[in-house]
Amino acid sequence: MTIVSKGLIVGGGIAGLSSAIALQQAGVQCDVAEIGDLRPVGAGIGLAGRAPDALDELGVYDQVVATGQLGLGRPVMYDAAGGVLSAAPPPDDIPGAREPIGGYRPALAEILVKRATELGARVETGMSIESIVDTADATVVTMTDGEVRSYDFVIGADGINSRTRSLAFPDAPEVRYAGQMSIRWVFPSDPVDGEGWYISGEMGRMAFYHQPYPNAMYCPMVLNLPRTKMSQQEAYEFVKRFLDTYTAPAIVELRKHLTPESELIVRPFDWMLMGKPWHRGRTLLIGDAAHATTAHMGMGGGMALEDGVVLAQCVTTAASLEEAYETFFDRRFERVKTVVETSVTLSEREQQNLPPGPENGRLMGRAMGVLAQPY
Structure with missing residues (x-):
């Protein structure tokens, strides 16, 4: 009882x-x-x-x-061009x-x-x-x-x-701001070759991987920015510029899916x-x-x-x-x-x-x- x-x-x-x-x-x-x-x-x-x-x-x-x-698993770490920075060991x-x-x-x-x-x-x-x-x-x-x-x-x-x-x-x-913003992008898609973490330097980093349900690509981005609010249009324009800093073939392929109507979820890391x-x-x-x-x-x-x-x-x-x-x-x-x-x-x-x-x-x-x- x-x-x-x-x-x-x-x-x-x-x-x-x-x-x-x-x-x-x-x-x-x-x-x-x-x-x-x-x-x-x-x-x-x-x-x-x-x-x-x-x-x-x-x-x-x-x-x-x-x-x-x-x-x-543990993602491989890449640079913006797709070169391997480090290959993480498999999880224990x-x-x-x-x-x-x-x-x-x-x-x-x-x-x-x-x-x-x-x-x-x-x-x-x-x-x-x-x-x-x-x-x-x-x-x-x-x-x-x-x-x-x-x-x-x-x-x-x-x-x-x-x-x-x-x-x-x-x-x-008090709630504290960690100094980074998160933008998560989800769009319907079959798997894209080369999924993993990519490092982009001073602006931040991103990852992407396929979700079998609901057959979508999930792309979380971590960005070094002041705490801010973004409209959907502002988020789209920012992500477009951010993706343009990459030359890795997989990211070039992802860019083709970004449109002003893309689902972009912007949150501060508090x-x-x-x-x-x-x-x-x-x-x-x-x-x-x-x-x-x-x-x-x-x-x-x-x-x-x-x-x-x-x-x-x-x-x-x-x-x-x-x-x-x-x-x-x-x-x-x-x-x-x-x-x-x-x-x-x-x-x-x-x-x-x-x-x-x-x-x-x-x-x-x-x-x-x-x-x-x-x-």
């Missing part, structure tokens, strides 16, 4: 939905309030380390594999761990929503919270539509700009890391609300999945909610701290135009050694 019976999860992203699934599996009724529409942008996602194990515990590993591809297998998956983020979201609702979670869109007030034996929450509800606990899984964090932790550390505590009263922060990272390790989604599974384990084994939250922090902090700090360091090295040599390998190797351990 768990210490709680009903809770509110604010945020319907990976952390929120994985928490809902894991808690529902443990017999805890969950409402999920998502301010958006649960349809994330159409970009890729890599799930490595122990994240595939979390998918398995959530009961969705095989479904995610069916919409993605097994194995991520993690004993006992499920095989990594490369997938399509909207497909993952659809699978998680379906699993959560099948287990009995109530998922609401266009909804968030206005206030949180703890009483002696419950948390009273006012929703954005004015409805007042009572729960045993509240989980803030509402991302880097968390409304829950601003309400429960007005003294939380990050933040909460120290102890992650909870105040009956409210707990997880996922990007507590530990947002840049994408340099590709582990943000994996940490969110792990958060959900570990939270349910803590809730089902603790003697009190306070104990569950304390144990959750103790189990999660060093893992997510490793991801955030390593990712930010790799970003800084790129902005200094340092070569992607042994030092980057050492940083990644040390971090992946931590993440190879069971969560």
Whole structure:
């Protein structure tokens, strides 16, 4: 028997939905309030380390594999002309761990929503919270539509700009800009020969690889730019200029697909890391609300999945909610701290135009050694 019976999860992203699934599996009724529409942008996602194990515990590993591809590998590093800078060794297998998956983020979201609702979670869109007030034996929450509800606990899984964090932790550390912008480009296409990472020097770097589902090329770009907003037209013009700096045959081929109507997703690389505590009263922060990272390790989604599974384990084994939250922090902090700090360091090295040599390998190797351990 768990210490709680009903809770509110604010945020319907990976952390929120994985928490809902894991808690529902443990017999805890969950409402999920998502301010958006649960349809994330159409970009890729890599799930490595122990994240595939979390998918398995959530009961969705095989479904995610069916919409993605097994194995991520380590990309070869090229220069702008297509010359090899370094050939990375194959990834080390993690004993006992499920095989990594490369997938399509909207497909993952659809699978998680379906699993959560099948287990009995109530998922609401266009909804968030206005206030949180703890009483002696419950948390009273006012929703954005004015409805007042009572729960045993509240989980803030509402991302880097968390409304829950601003309400429960007005003294939380500020979100910081890492100094780079991300532009992700997705377009329908069969595979293009020569996929991998290309280094372009001072402007940044890009990668491209094929996604079997939905048969598209995914091209993430990391650019050394001031934090800025771009219209779709401005993004198109910038990417066109950026691609023109490459002479590698594969990039020349990719350029043929770029049009003013191309899907270009522009985001800043913001990050933040909460120290102890992650909870105040009956409210707990997880996922990007507590530990947002840049994408340099590709582990943000994996940490969110792990958060959900570990939270349910803590809730089902603790003697009190306070104990569950304390144990959750103790189990999660060093893992997510490793991801955030390593990712930010790799970003800084790129902005200094340092070569992607042994030092980057050492940083990644040390971090992946931590993440190879069971969560």
